[in-house]
Amino acid sequence: MTAFILVSETHTGGWIWREVAARLRESGAEVYPVTLTGMGEHRHLAGPGTDLETHIQDVVQLIDHVDAPQVVMAGHGYGIHPVLGAADRRPERIARIVHLDAGLPQDGDPALKLVPDQAVRDRLLHRSGEDAGQAAGQAGDDWRVPPPPLDEWQRWGSLAGVPADALARLTRLAAPQPVGTLTQPLRLSGAGSELPVTGVLCTANGPGIAMVELQVGLGDPRLQALTDPRVSFFELDTGHWPMLSTPGELADVLLRAAAGEGHRLSPTVGEQPAHLRPFLMDVPERPRERVGNVDLHLPDAEQPWPAVVFVHGGPVPAGVRPTPRDWPALVGYGQYVAGLGAVGVTLDHRLHDLSDYGRAAEDVAEAVELVRADPRVDGDRVALWYFSGGGPLSADWLAAPPPWLRCVAATYPILAPLPSWGPATSRFRPATAVRTAGHLPIVLTRVGLELPEIAATVEEFLTAAKDCEANVEVVDVPLGHHGFETIDHTGQTRHAVQHAVRSVLRHLRS
Structure with a gap:
């Protein structure tokens, strides 16, 4: 039996996976939507010391309490950082990591690096000064990033396909994000570097598979790992929030990813780019x-x-x-x-x-x-x-x-x-x-x-x-x-x- 651990984007919690989780459970899978410390119904647990390590430990503890032999972890946007950090601590428990409209953070990268809104990045960098990790310890309310208002969610990613009532619910339930979760660098030992990976590309919010293949063809050594046969890709024709816009299609893609399906990029070894x-x-x-x-x-x-x-x-x-x-x-x-x-x-x-x-x-x-x-x-x-x-x-x-x-x-x-x-x-x-x-x-x-x-x-x-x-x-x-x-x-x-x-x-x- 497959167990899915689902970790969501900034300002959200496990509640955002409701429809996807229901469809996965209908297929016979175990599903664990994660609400990280300080998020969702756990927002009262946040404090100035809440950082990325806090969220990594949240996910590690969940892995330790899941009995299913095969665990597939999906990280949406920011969620890929605690997913990767936890997989690095418990690689033997993980069958596959799914990057859901998420980047490819490396050791030492803070989540802030992948925040699409330049204004947010600049504001957080100004707060943190030379030592980003110190931002979480500042006095007052500086240790939290307020969620965007209803009309500014698109600055965090395309809203294509999200129904009006779902957007209203997203705004109503959104929680402030502790600054330390965004500014603390992700630390990876490399223990999880051999794990199978699937990328789910939301094409209304970013590049599709063809664009990724084009970038790989330029010879960027950072992207050559994407040609590994353990790496697969899916596309969803929607914006950054597929759990709200296309929950059925997303559940199907997660099940297919767990089964090892997906598009593979062809290595170009010996072939002229x-x-x-x-x-x-x-x-x-x-x-x-x-x-x-x-x-x-x-x-x-x-x-x-x-x-x-x-x-x-x-x-x-x-x-x-x-x-x-x-x-x-x-x-x-x-x-x-x-x-x-x-x-x-x-x-x-x-x-x-x-x-x-x-x-x-x-x-x-x-x-x-x-x-x-x-x-x-x-x-x-x-x-x-x-x-x-x-x-x-x-x-x-x-x-x-x-x-x-x-x-x-x-x-x-x-x-x-x-x-x-x-x-x-x-x-x-x-x-x-x-x-x-x-x-x-x-x-x-x-x-x-x-x-x-x-x-x-x-x-x-x-x-x-x-x-x-x-x-x-x-x-x-x-x-x-x-x-x-x-x-x-x-x-x-x-x-x-x-x-x-x-x-x-x-x-x-x-």
Whole structure:
């Protein structure tokens, strides 16, 4: 018999699992929805010393009192931290760990690191100072984080699918969260590192399996463990609260996870990653100069030349080699436009995490200034071209286009923050910025086989562009995938690249 231990998100308690627990019990399973110290009906037990270790011990004690030989533990959001801490203490009792719309915290990570609301993170960091653990011992009411009001729950995760009465109940029963539970680092010995794991991805709140596979393909060593055959994945087409929005589907997924089912990611050992495969066209080699984090691909035409600055996507892990400016697709674009009489500019920017958009924007701005200052470049004829997760970086330029910016291009871009990104990236929203772009030419390459969560941002952008009569040209690639330049070598994709490049160069020369 399987026993499920269910540990919930911040501000909640065991009550939130009511419908899921009932359905699991109908299948014959034992179910133990956990109410952690200070939460739910145990809120009166919290104090300034209540921290993550307190919650880990809550779960350890429950494990010790469960008789079933097989225990599956599910952690929702914050709940994955006490789950992992307890599994590290009792690995021999655990059959599987389920990350329910939860991150992958490592040893030393506080739960605060995964809180989606930047304002909450900043407030807690300000309280805790250099030693986050001291926050729990401060006087007054500073040791508690109040739950969000009814109209602000979405800052903690998408509410897609949650009925109004369930949201009202969530607000009514929510409890203040002890600060120490969020700021105390998770400590793991590694004893539970070999346990089977299942990730349940709520696609209205974050990436789906296809997006995870894309990130794994970039070679981030932190994600390679996800290709282990003991790791499986499920998707739920709902927001961050599936126990409220789709309890039946969630119960079914938990049962299937306990049975070892789920999608497995294919390891790429011996296989060339998609982003390092050859560019879809044979492009004559052009001179290439490297200045700091910027490469200039130079033409033979008379100077001064117009320039196209290519901005790569991301986040790209800091340790990935080669870096993006040496990826075949970007080099191919740079060399291609150089052969047509414009400087192709590729660069490396520091978009290594979702919190890095600000400094990545600075890197792009510095690269543009370097290029415009080069005496071989006509500083009044520059285009910016964005790819994938680099798309949000176009927002500042669309919002207030400088006179020298002749065109903005975007290829399979993200044009609005994805649901899981939180309010920290609200500045980087091209779907809003396009309303003040005026008559700035925009060339958008849209792929027909796009990831659904990205396609939704493109449609949002195009709707806004139509409303404000922005100057947008769409180059459609009906059978193209995200990153098609190195994986879809077809006549259709080659034509799309040629078409987009010609359009951008026409705007630069007009």
